[in-house]
Amino acid sequence: MFTDSPRGANRGRLPWKLRPLTGQASAPGESAAADGGPFAKTRFEKQRKATVMESQMEETGAVSKSLTVRVDGAALQDEKRRALDSLRGQVNLKGFRKGKVPVSVLQKMYGRQVHADAVRKLAGMEISKLVQGQEDIIHVALPELVRDKTEDGGVEFSVAVEYKPQIEVKGYVGLAVERPLSEVSDEEVDAEIERMRQRVGHLEAIEDRQVVEDGDMAFISFKALEDGELAALQADNIQIKVGAGHALDGLEEGLVGCQLGEAKEIQITVPSHPSFPTRGGQQAPCEVVVHEIKREVLPALDDDFALDTGEAETYEDLRVAVAERLLNQKRKATESVVHQAILAKLRMAHPITPPWGHIKERAQQRVAAQLRSMIPNIQQEMLDAMMQRMGSDEMESDLTDFHNELLLDAVAEREGITVEPAVLEERAREMFRSMNMSAAQAREMMQQARVRDNVSEMVRRELTLKFLLAGAQVTEVAPQVEESEAPDPSAAPEEE
Secondary structure (H helix, E strand, O other): OOOOOOOOHHHOOOOOOOOOOOOOOOOOOOOOOOOOHHHOOOOOOOOOOOOEEEEEEEEOOOOEEEEEEEEOHHHHHHHHHHHHHHHHOOOOOOOOOOOOOOHHHHHHHHHHHHHHHHHHHHHHHHHHHHHOOOOOEEEEOOOEEEEOOOOOOOEEEEEEEEEOOOOOOOOOOOOEEEEEOOOOOHHHHHHHHHHHHHHOOEEEEOOOOOEOOOOOEEEEEEEEOOOHHHOOOEEEEEEEEOOOOOOOOOHHHHHOOOEEOOEEEEEEEOOOOOOOOOOOOOEEEEEEEEEEEEEEEOOOOOHHHHHHHOOOOOHHHHHHHHHHHHHHHHHHHHHHHHHHHHHHHHHHHOOOOOOHHHHHHHHHHHHHHHHHHHOOOOOHHHHHHHHHOOOHHHHHHHHHHHHHHHHHHHHHHHHOOOOOHHHHHHHHHHHHHHOOOOHHHHHHHHOOHHHHHHHHHHHHHHHHHHHHHHOOEEEEEOOOOOOOOOOOOOOOOOOO
């Protein structure tokens, strides 16, 4: 990678803390072309283009190529002079009037940074020019320095690019798949009604005791008592139902017996997650403080409760309505199962060479979003370190999603599947409504070309899935019995 020094430059990377004079570099883990970065156009680009003595593209794999570019030394020196001239008008140094600092002084103070920025800028301009218009390029890696000083004082660098795999899709009509039969048990109805009951219940403070018991609603703060990767494992004033099994393993059990307002050390199990690469699944000490204890007050299961739900007038009718609703949900879920079965067969019949640079970038974006939702105040340095430790096993779901998208797009293209404007608008309203956006906000979002294109692409794939399902040979089968529930054929029959 590039370094901030022309000496030994092929061993390091450009210092990301340095801001180029024209555009901000991408951070580690980001695609260099994702949002400009070193490949963004600059204000000098129209005035002068870097002189390229040689450039070549070499295939390095089925979906990857290496672009090698050699930048003329005169162009590099010219860019460095421009940068130093610009600095003269910006830098205030004691003993010199503004704009009168000698270039030799600036070179001594900022030479390494200016050199790094100039190389980065020229590299970005040349790569941007050479890959421009190639729509099949889906990933551009950060440039790597090949030679930090050529015969004429220039630089030679290479950059890996990845292309979208091409698929000639066939055999997608009439796929044989299975769909589980949809059934709803009385136990499932009971569980759903209990959830409805808890949603309309309320909390009241417990005043006759100050010790947490099973079933209480506890308002707590906790933090791990270790530094390093567990330093971010903490939360303030969160609500936990003791015994519900929704919190970190060991946290609810440790809360039982805690005194109100007193700190207590308990043992928890660190969740298995990329944010805790070495401690996941292990025990760790944690300090917990209980701020408040409350109990749930739930309504009785009677006709009044049924009326309050708005689904029925009597409790018996409510059970029937809930059963029908759960059945419809299961049928919709089994449709998703069929979709996944169809896509799995298509993936098997149409293998691809994974563009791992692109897949890793997708995975990093997904995990970063998850971590920020779990730990809003996570530091960027910690996030970057976690991103770099990601293995291929953590990218399998991202590879599957990418493969599915390629297949659906190929089928849609071959079948001429398009999205009518009315269908697009209706689906967009549904999607934004589920995100608690108003109609006005949804319209504003859809006026953005990028958002509209993304939603249109999503709807087109949904329509393609429906097309594939309509043409599939679907056989309904009984749901699989769990191994623990399956009868043992070798067991002797019970005596009557």
